[in-house]
Every structure is written in C-alpha cells, then in structure tokens.
Amino acid sequence: MNGSRLPLLRRISQIFFLLLFLALLVFTSLHSMIGTTSDIHLRGPVRLFFEWDPLVAVANALATHALYRGLLWSLIILLPTLFLGRFFCGWICPMGTLQHFVGNMPSEAKRGKQRIESNRYKRWQTVKYVVLIAGLVAACFGSMAIGLLDPFSLLVRSFGLSVLPAFNFAVRAVLAPLENSHIAAIKATGGTIHTVLQFLVLDFRQAHFAQGLVLGILFVAILAASLRVTRLWCRSICPLGALLGAVSRWSVLGLHKDPNSCDKCNRCLMHCQGGDDPIGGAPWRKAECLMCMNCVGSCPHHSLNFQFFRNEKEVASPDIGRRRTITGIAAGAVVVPLMRSNTGLGKSRNERLLRPPGSVDESEFLSRCIRCGECMKVCPNTALHPTLDQAGIEGLWSPMVVPRIGYCEPSCVLCSEVCPTGAIWQITPKEKGWVVGVGGQNQPVRLGTAFYDRGRCLPWAMATDCIVCEEWCPVSPKAIYVQEAQVIDSAGITKTLKQPRIDPSRCVGCGACEYACPLQEHPAVYVTSIGESRSPSSQILLNRK
Secondary structure: OOHHHHHHHHHHHHHHHHHHHHHHHHHOOHHHEEOOOOOOEEOOOOOHHHHOOHHHHHHHHHHHOOOOOOHHHHHHHHHHHHHHOOHHHHHOOHHHHHHHHHHOOOOOOOOOHHHHHHOOOOHHHHHHHHHHHHHHHHHHOOOOHHHHOOHHHHHHHHHHHHHHHHHHHHHHHHHHHHHOOOOHHHHHHHHHHHHHHHHHOOOOOOOOOOOHHHHHHHHHHHHHHOOOOOOHHHHHOOHHHHHHHHHHHHOOEEEEEOOOOOOOOOHHHHOOOOOOOOOOOOOEEHHHOOOOOHHHHHOOOOOEEEEEOOOOOEEOOOOOHHHHHHHHHHHHHHHHHHHHOOOOOOOOOOOOOOOOOOEOOHHHHHOOOOOOOHHHHHOOOOOEEEOOOOOOOOOOOOEEEOOOOOOOOOOOOHHHHHOOOOOEOOOOHHHHOOOOOOOOOOOOOOOOEEEEOOOOOHHHHOOOOOOHHHHHOOOOOOOEEEEEEEEEOOOOOEEEEEEEEEOOOOOOOOOHHHHHOOOOOOOOEEEEOOOOOOOOOOOOOOOOO
16 A cells, blocks of 8 residues: 555545544533433443543453453454554554644744654653553552553543533533624524534533642643643653553564665654654664654655564663662552552541442542543433542542532433443442332442531421422431421511421431522531441441331
8 A cells, every 4th residue: 555645544544533433422412311300320331432442441350360351352453553553552542643734733832843853762761551551460460550641541531521521611601692692693503503412512501620720721721731742642652652652662563764765864764653764774673653644644754654563773672770669669559559558658547538429438449540531421410529638649539429519310320321331330220229110129339428417407407497408308207207396486486497307227328308408508418428327337227127
C-alpha cells in the first residue's frame, strides 16, 4: 500500500473510535434508558472500551486474583500488539486521538528546529514505565490506584463529570433566550435545535458533580501540554501506553530505513507522534512508536516504510534501566501502606462514606474501583459523586452517595450494570430488594442507616409541623414512622404534633429523607454508613433469633 495513504487511514480509524467512545458515553444518560420506573436499564454496551483495556484487566487480576466479566476481551488488544506494536495508541485510543488533534494545532513552542528537537526521543519518556511498575506492584498489594491514570478512566471521568455537564449547561443557556423569544421563527428554531440536541447528546437533567471543575481543569491541562510537547501524556505518563510498549518489544512489524535515499531532511521528525527517532542514523525505538505512520507519509524520498521480520538496528525494549525499575517497585510497595495508614497519608473511615448499592467491602472495593466515573455518570438522581478525602487518599475520586444532592432510586441498579471491574457487583432490582413486590427472600441491600438530629428537626425542636421525610421514605413498610406528641410552643399553647422516628430494621440508607429535608445547610435527618450490608462489622442491630 502507498505509504502516503496510511496516515489517512489512521485518521479515519481515530475519528471512528473517538465517535464510538463518545456515543457509548452519551448512552450512560437518562435519555438512553427505556422502560418504566421498575425497568431502568441501558441500551448500549457502555463498558466496551474498558473491556478492551489490558491495563485494567492485568491490574484487576493482580489485585483480586480473578478477572471480572468481560475483561478477558482485552486479549484482543494484546495479541495484535505482539505483531503490530502500539497500534492501539495511534489508531484506536480516544485519549491519544484528542492529544493528536490538539498537538497538531499551531504553537509557538513547536516551530522549526524547536519542533524537530521536541520530537526526538527524551529520557523522561521512561517515566511512564516507572508509573506502570509502581501501579502493578500496588495492585499486587490490593490497591487499584493505577486506575486514576488509566486513559479510559481519565476520559470517562473528565467527560462524564465535567465536560458534558458543562456542555449541557452552556447549550441550554444559549438556547433558552431563543426558545423564550417573542418572534415565532426564532422560537421555533431554538426549539428544533434543542429537540435535536436533546435526542443526540443532551441529558434530560442538568447534573452538577462535586470536583467537576477540578477534573475539567486537569483534563484541559493534559491536552494543553500537547501544544508544547506532542502527546506529552502518551509519551511520559500513560501506564496503558507503557504496558503496550513493553508488549510490543516482541512485535514483528518494524520500521525500515533506507540510508541511501535519506537526505536527513528531518520531515519525519516534524510529524512524529511518539518520539521514537524515525530519522536516519539513529536507532528506531520500537516501544515508543505509536504506529501513526506520519513518518512514512511525510518522507519525500520514500526512505521509510514498515516491514515484517526486518533485521535492522533498533531499540526493542523500553530503555528503563535497573535504577528506574527498582524505583517503580519500591514506590508501588511503599505507597499502599502509606495511603492506608491512619497516621501517615491515609485517613480513617468517614461515617458519611456511603457506597453505591452492590458495592463490595471497602478493602475489596479499593482493590477493584478504577475511578472511571461510569457509575456517577449514569446515576439518574445524580446521587453519586467523587470522593475527596472521605475515603482517604487511596479512595480519591471513588464514588460515594451524597444524599443532600440526590438519593438512591429504589428501582435503579444502573451503577452495578456499568461498573467494569466488579467494585459494584452486578445486582438486579430483586436482589436490591427496595421495590414493593420485587424484593426477594433475602434482606435488602443497605447503604447505611438514617439518624435524626432532634435539635434541628422542626417537630422536635421548634414545635412546627413537618413530616416531609416520612412522606419521601420509599420503602414499604416505611422506615420512618411518626408518633403524636403533646408539645408546648413559645406562646405557651399546647399543640399535637407528629414527631418522626427511624425504624433501623427497615431503613436501607437510600438518603431520600435527607434529600427532602427542608432545612438548609445541615439537614435534621442524615444517613451514615452504619448498618451497611457490605460490612458485617458496621452493624448496630443484634440478630434476633
């Protein structure tokens, strides 16, 4: 095939997989769900890209000594890598595509000789291998912290919790004046545009996620770094790229350089994405090449082409060295106890840390969760948000229920449906047991238990009628019940009020009562993790025999 056509094919592939990724991400929203309130489910295989992610599969296997559903499919990526090298990074990975696009934008930092020099191989490109080794060693100790840097987790977390909500808000803000216009044509145009975008990308709700701004800034910073150094994230940090680079050491496809026709014009370096030294006179670095084919397509003398089973000078293995290898191993071994130490970098468990329904025990949860944000993106009530310090440093950006913002819908198990690693075990509405007529014979899944602050509760502290919490309680029979009591108000008048109470044997910790409490700032009823099903040691009720 003509080498000049290879970059065009690569662009087509990149665009296709980027659009596929965005389409699957949009599927994790309300307008993609069908059925009634007792049949909430998704139409698309939104976990597809995670099932193609060998980094998640390897780390999951090391941390849990098993592979969760679908992760075995990642071999589809590893096996071709043995023959074709890091084609996934250059042709499929949406994170790489976005960096490729941004990196091609005009930049003062990449002009002329500066651009050529920036695309030469640099020693700091081995940092990603240190990150990979540290992450895998940490996984051996039961920590999935490497998920924070996985490119798919980064993309879903950034888009789902920051970019798309911001886009949703901006579009509605622009269309609102059009739809409210007194001019019929403008109003109709605004309504039509809104309807089309609502069908394609907009969510029915306007979600706001905790730390959404921080996640957005970090994502923009990563992309902006490509303006200075082409695909800086891929070259220096990405652990998935490092894993694929290590596997590509045995690939049989390599770059052939014809020294007789090369005039050292350096055009191959002008467009090199991986910093792998495709120029003549220097060994080609196989583990760094992203197979973007730009060097082949830009060479005016056709001095470069990719061949199978060539025998030429190259650096096949990652140039990491013994010192960096030891550094990665030591970092992975040390960071886990530091994160989990209550006296070091860690933090004791927060009583308000409510995990999604179906979550496994906390230690196993942290050995599985990759902080991808899929569960938060799909939650219909925006009840799930990324943690900051509630789960310690090891649990950074893992999901937690924030009842004051949203409560757990009784019939919804979408978070367990989309979780790619089993941190939230897949359950059915029947197994969840919150819906009348749907619950099974076993006890319902409990996220925690609600408690009252009687000093703030209106019927208890201020002699004022209020039973909003009891009205919102979705379980049957209700976990919140009321008892009439005679109270005397500030004027000395005796009143009969209904004072709410909690039956802990019925409470599932859904958070509806806390969400609905009319008191601002601190609600009078709040949910803690005490009594959660996943932790036998966090119980307040004795078993009755």
